[in-house]
Amino acid sequence: MKDHANAESERPEAVAIAAFLRCLESERRVSAYTVRNYGQALRRFADWLRKSDWAGDWGAVVPAQARGYLIESQQGLSRRTVHNHFSALRNFFQWRRERGATTNPLAGLTLPKLPKSLPKFLNEKQMKALLDAPMREMDNEAIEPFIAWRDRLMMELLYGAGLRVSELVALNYGSIDASGVARVLGKGQKERLCPIGRVALACMQKFKNEHATATDRDAPVLINEKGRRLSVRQVQLTLKRYLALAELPMDLSPHKLRHSYATHLLNHGADLRIVQELLGHASLSTTQIYTHVGVSRLQEAHKHAHPRA
Incomplete structure (x- = not known):
């Protein structure tokens, strides 16, 4: 079994994939999740190519194969996943071009358009119900105070600071100053400052004083038992678990709390460029989707309240 695994890793296509992933980690400093996802996408494409007697030479891949793979991928994957996979492939072939390769089978390939959808988020009432859920569970003696305050802090940081979940779990006590501003490393190892808010700061202080096992600068803020x-x-x-307890949609993820954070900031008059900076978006166009959420709510209010709507 081990010999088979070694043989797989020594194939020419696998060697190239491994070199590319190492470059992503060491030079481009992308997240571990991106490295994992890019690796899965490239290995999936390689497995597909192998079905047609491909010998593992990336330079021998032709546009017709890339188009065929795109067509087949759309039968089993969502459009969003197809875009993500082909983003990995494009980056890989661009990396090969930078190292002297003369071909790019993805050049000129057009992907299916993504459906325009507004980000899902919780309104302020729903958000309050979610944030209160750990305390309700503790009052009902369903969970211990350690778990209740830890989980409350977890959600307060996601919502109060708009952190990505990877940024949240990487947060150390030394990353947050006395005024309640967190210094985090986001996508591409870009550092940004995130005010966490007085409520999250108070929760953190409570948890730190009464439940933390270590509180030095390098100690993680969120810990297990x-x-x-x-x-x-x-x-x-x-x-x-808390979505279920609060009777909220179960398809909401930690990232949706970040959507809620951005939407509520804009609804209360925050400047779009400030929100862009707080979220760590490289492009303002990425942040602008949250203005569409605000506009849709205005349109809905107009529709229900205006006699001519």
Whole structure:
């Protein structure tokens, strides 16, 4: 079994994929999740190519194969996933061009358009019900105070600071100053400042004083019962539990709390460019989708309230 795994890793296509992923990690400093997803996309394409007697030479891949793979991918994957997979492939072939390759089978390839959809988010009443859920559970003696305050802090940081879940689990006590501003490393290892808000700061102080096992600068803010750093998966599962308890949509993810954060900021008059900076978006166009949420709510209010609507 081990010999088979070694043989797989020594194939020419696998060697190239491994080199590309190492470059992503060491030079481009992308997140571990991007490296994992790009690796899965490239190996999936390689497996598909192998079905047609492909010998593993990336330079031998032709546009017709790329088009065929795109057509087949659309039968089993969502459009969003197809776009994500082909983003990985494009980056890979661009990386090869930078190292002297003369071909790019994806050149000129047109992907299916993505449906325009507004980000899902919780309104302020729903958000309050979710944030209150750990305390209600503790009052009902369903969970211990450690879990209640930890989980409340987790959600207050996601919503109060608009953190990505990867940024949340990486947060250390030394990353947050006395005024309640967190210094986080976002996508592309870009540093940004995130005010976490007085409520989240108070929750953190409560948890730190009464439940934390370590509070030095390098100690993680969010820990499990054994004092170890929470994982992304643990955060996702914990949120699902409180969504169910608060009778809220179960398809909401930690990232949707970030959507709620941005939407509520704009609804209360925050400047779009400030929100862009708080979210760590490289482009203002990425942030502008939240203005569409605000406009849709205005249109809905107009429709229900105006006699001529």
